[in-house]
Amino acid sequence: MLQLTPKLDEGAKEALYLQLYRYIQGEMIAGRIPADARLPSIRRLAETLGVSRTPVALAYDQLLAEGYVISKPRSGLYAAELETGNRAQTLEQTYATPSPPRAYHASHTESVPYDFGYGSIDVHHFPWTKWRRLVNQCLLPENNRMLLYGDWQGEAELRAHIAQYLHQTRGVRCTPDQIVIGAGTYHSLDLLFQLMKKDVSTLALEAAVNDGVKSLVQQYPFACHPLGLENDGISIQDVVNSAADAVYVTPSHQFPFGMTLSIGKRMKLLKWAAERRAYIIENDYDGEFRYGTRPIPSLQSLDESGRVIYLGTFSRALGPAFRLSYLVLPPSLLDRFWKKQHSYDQLSSPILQKALLLFMQSGDFERHMRKMRTLYHRKHDVLLEALTKHFPKSAKVIGAGSGLHVLLQPGNGMDEVELVQAAEQVGVKVYPTSVYALSPEWSMPATVLLGFGGLAEEEIRAGIGLLAKTFGRE
Ligand SMILES: Cc1ncc(COP(=O)(O)O)c(C=O)c1O
Structure with a gap:
């Protein structure tokens, strides 16, 4: 049920019904009351706002007369669809929201076939x-x-x-x-x-x-x-x-x-x-x-x-x-x-x-850890095998032997941004490492991070195969 929370001022010069009318109209224009949303009944809204039913009924009449709401028989009042463009544009104006920062973890909102994001775990083997x-x-x-x-x-x-x-x-x-x-x-x-x-x-x-x-x-x-x-x-x-x-x-x-x-x-x-x-x-x-x-x-x-x-x-x-x-x-x-x-x-x-x-x-945690250690060990080995198979010796793999990620320095002349973008174009997500530097002067050869916890063994093999091609190493 739609919640309406206007600030009504009984002492104001403007009549209560007008204050309520303006509030609902404003909410609709801003897109905060979507088309087809059912307005609360007169009785319920009057109770919620602690006012008599008259100002609510008058505000609704006004909205109806101006086409902001439509009445559906035996059902109630519903927000009308406003002029095209009106809503989206106003929404953007009202909430000039900046874009969220880029995530360096595997993201659960974006879907890329092979996401070597750090921070993913094997959800399929969770008990x-x-x-x-x-x-x-x-x-x-x-x-x-x-x-x-x-x-x-x-x-x-x-x-x-x-x-x-x-x-x-x-x-x-x-x-x-x-x-x-x-x-x-x-x-x-x-x-x-x-x-x-x-x-x-x-x-x-x-x-x-x-x-x-x-x-x-x-x-x-x-x-x-x-x-x-x-x-x-x-x-x-x-x-x-x-x-x-x-x-x-x-x-x-x-x-x-x-x-x-x-x-x-x-x-x-x-x-x-x-x-x-x-x-x-x-x-x-x-x-x-x-x-x-x-x-x-x-x-x-x-x-x-x-x-x-x-x-x-x-x-x-x-x-x-x-x-x-x-x-x-x-x-x-x-x-x-x-x-x-x-x-x-x-x-x-x-x-x-x-x-x-x-x-x-219950001892299940210990068993779970043993199982996950074996599982991640296998994924780790599959990743290293795939890197060895598809990349020449000049490419460097660092940080192997523990945890859920390794680092790859392809050494192909591409910089880090180019590596990340080239990978993305073939449906593989790898992650930049320069973002972790404490000071901008600190530099490393172009290095990308490959998390392997969340990928299946066959996905690791396929993803690395694609990477090698797009990095021009095969
Ligand atoms: C160095 C380091 N510590 C800890 C974490 C995990 O933090 P949390 O306990 O908030 O999941 C991460 C995850 O990215 C990490 O990179």
Whole structure:
């Protein structure tokens, strides 16, 4: 039913019926009342607006007389179709909406046959039936606590399971009390910046970072210092030169370029942080997926001085729609977090937290992870095989071995924009990487990002075959 919410002023010189008439007329011209929309009955609108029926009836009569509405016998009044062009044009004028920015993730609104977007997961192997059952279980009346606010730090039992899981898979050492559940990486990171901002004037970051991280950092008064990226991760010399109070890193699989921070560099970074009493923010966004080699221990697991803040997400393991992430805070920041209790809201739903807890308690989460690791491992190998088969040796593939994406440098003389456009013309979406650079001067050979999580093996093969042709490499 159409909702009409005019601001009527009983004290105004203009009669109420005229105010209402003008409001409805304006809404129709602006396109906010579409053609064929049924107007509320006189009685209902009078009740809603708290006025007598007379002004409503008079306003409707006027609209009818002028052709703005038409009457359908035994049905009511309906908005008429206005003059052609009138509506669309006015809509645009009213809402001069800018175009949305280009997405660097795989988009669920655009449809391209082969979308190598980063951020997609394999939705076909999601345990739909189990999750339907678990969510149903959470919504039984005996679980009515689920309808309340929940624990502001995140459900305690879920935190205990996450602590166990992180210990087993990433070597993280923490108690459940150190974990703060968040509604996605940026929400968690935002909270962390709030907690540490009084200690941090310079923040050192990898020279290329995820776009969300980049824009979040810009909202804080940190002086940002880019860290060079080498084959074995960030330049430690740059860290030392930065004189930073905190360092942001993705050590397991640098985003976007995919290198792994070597163990030697990990130890040096930890030593530097301990001596300087600086923080290390470790974003382990896809550390649970490593193929062929043993998982590299997280920085947090090697930290003896409480300088590392570990950050993770369930976006890869379950799906980004869950909006579930976590921070593992060292004791110094934990104390601050507890003091801030009243200025922090838990944004992730207790219902989904509880469902995840049940999923973990049943052992299904572990089984799901084993299955997904095998599945993504296969897709990763298929992608590498296809790249090797279709591209010459001069093309470079970087960042393989973990996570859900790799990088391709075709080395064919095309720049990044040309690569993305050429791919799009043959129905393949690949993604630019220069958008992740912290400063415009930083440059890399033309590199595109290929996410493989959301594509089937045959789609990966077909997509890479098309890419090779359009990049002139076959
Ligand atoms: C570096 C990095 N961290 C985290 C995420 C995931 O964030 P979220 O937890 O908001 O899904 C992404 C997704 O693009 C990412 O690139």
